[in-house]
Amino acid sequence: MSGGPVGVAVVGAGVISGQYLRHLGAFPDVRVLGVADLEPARAAEVAEEHGVPVSGTVETVLAIPEVEIVVNLTIPAAHASVALRALRAGKHVYGEKPLALDLGEAAQVLAEADRLGLRVGNAPDTFLGAGIQSTIHAVRSGLIGVPVAVTAATQGLGPESWHPSPEFLYQRGAGPLFDLGPYYLTTLVALLGPAARVAAGARRARPERVVGSGPKAGTVFPVEVPTHVNALIDFPGTAMAATTFSFDSPVNRRMIEVIGTEGALSLPDPNTFEGPLLARGPRDFDWRELPLAGTTAGRGIGVLDLARSLRAGTPHRASGALALHVLELMTTIEESAERGEFRPVASTCPIPEPLPPDWNPHESTLT
Structure with a gap:
């Protein structure tokens, strides 16, 4: 081929x-x-x-x-x-x-x-979308200086109110950390590089939940995993990240903020491919929106990047090594919460090269 x-x-x-x-x-x-x-x-x-x-x-x-x-x-x-x-x-x-x-x-x-x-x-390949790719280019350009701190959160009351069969989202391999965490953690690794250690705490607010919609509405099911997780993640040589993953919050939040020595960025929801991307300097009174460059084509651009990389003989970006590191990061957060101590993250991975700003999924690059 x-x-x-x-x-x-x-x-x-x-x-x-x-x-x-x-x-x-x-x-x-x-x-x-x-x-x-x-x-x-x-x-x-x-x-x-x-x-x-x-x-x-x-x-x-x-x-x-x-x-x-x-x-x-x-x-x-x-x-x-x-x-x-x-x-x-x-x-x-x-x-x-x-x-x-x-x-x-x-x-x-x-x-x-x-x-x-x-x-x-x-997956996820959302970090290849215009929103997060524009963030990576902005940080690499020195727009906010050197990143020193990150705050990231995904919070809500959980999917049982709208999902007709939410039980699997409260079983091993899911919960807010494993279901939504990959979008946030993959974005942070792509932006800051691999993590070195974590300290975490976790809670399970209720032992049971109730299906809120569909033919099983009113059905009670068990909760097997933590539903609120806080983790402090150390990215060596750069920022520390304070993160929250919760199915227990009446306040809906989907955010990542990066503070640097010369300013700050407010990132788009990392479970999307678009914006807005906001910036703020030390003398600014409010956020300003930055222009985006890149694709908003949606899920599948990671497959396309893999396909093009196969033909070109170059590394693909949404790699197995990146996914393994994110998986270890999540399992180490889980372990740290259980043991109540900082835990090392043993694996590492290459930082994915940013996509060129003019990368277009709809124009063929292959012959």
Whole structure:
């Protein structure tokens, strides 16, 4: 597969697959060739809706010779096993968050990819959107001097009021830290580099919650994970970050603020691809909005960057190493909260190179 568009197959035809398929179908540098699901009828329905030629089981799409990348949109418990199947079939893998449920599984996926000479990419790719990429360019330009402190928070009352089946979001591998944390922590690592240690505390406000909508409204279900987590994260040589991840707050917040020696930035919600990005200098009385440069195309640009990088022989940005570091960061926060002490983060990862400001997903770069 030396040139031309990169063949892609999607495994997992759930709700999020619609966003991926809509965006990937609009990128000329990839071709979506197959959709697989545990329920072949659902795979067929989704494939027909998005004009994908092949649907069926995982085996069906892995057997398509032109498929080079498998986009793994299965549930978190299946991420590692599906990734390993795809790798052993000779395919590169791009998965939804998290990379795996635990560090052992995640390390196995990366080791197998390395053994086979294949690549692993992983969500979130929101940090490749115009909002966060413009932030990275602003910090690297020296706009706010040297970053010294970060405040980040994602807070709300939890998804059970609107989600018809929220139980899995309160089980192992989820909760506010593992469900929403990847967007914030990936952004911070892309901006500041890998973390070295954390200190954290966590609480579970209630042992049970109640489904608030849909056919299961009124159903009581158990809460297995902390629902409010505070963590202090040390990024060596640069800022300390004070972070909050909560399903217990009546105040909705989605924010990251970076304070530097010469000013401050207020970032857009890192679970989006857009703005606004605000700046404030030491003599400013209010925030001013900065212009954005980059793409707002949405979920799937990480797959596209992987595809283009394969053809160019360059590193891709939403990498397996980045996803592994973020996963270890979350598990170390969890461990620190349980032990009540600073805990080291052993892994590291390359800081992703920013996208060029004129990077355009809708103009082909491949021949």
